């Protein structure tokens with residue numbers, strides 16, 4: 001008997017596999033993917049946006065975004081498959097954040113790291129001072 005887990009989609013308890021969703025949801029997801037890819041295969045639909053796909057196919061927006069993130073739907077083939085950046089809402093086709101936000105966050109991180117480094121240096125100097133003054137006694 002394998003390990004049990006809760007399906008991250010419907011919450012059902014299932015025997016854990018490499019997937020984080022249960023067999024039922026996996027099947028539904030595959031069907032949804034087929035529906036979406038069939039829809040996009042038609043030339044006139046190639047430039048559909050995610051919202052248009054939701055309207056036309058009835059597949060959940062969340063799932064379509066998942067397919068884009070997993071690169072099952074290639075933004076190079078379908079130019080309008082953008083979904084909103086989690087930070088600023090700009091259209092993106094990969095990851096969770098747009099390039100701008102990634103850059104900004106990286107800068108924030110760099111500042112934090114620099115502060116952390118300076119704090120450590122200060123602490124080290126303080127330790128050395130204590131050591132020296134201790135020795136001089």
Ligand SMILES: [Zn+2]
Nearest residue numbers: 007010022025
């Ligand atoms: Zn499920």
Ligand SMILES: [Zn+2]
Nearest residue numbers: 085088098101
């Ligand atoms: Zn952004």
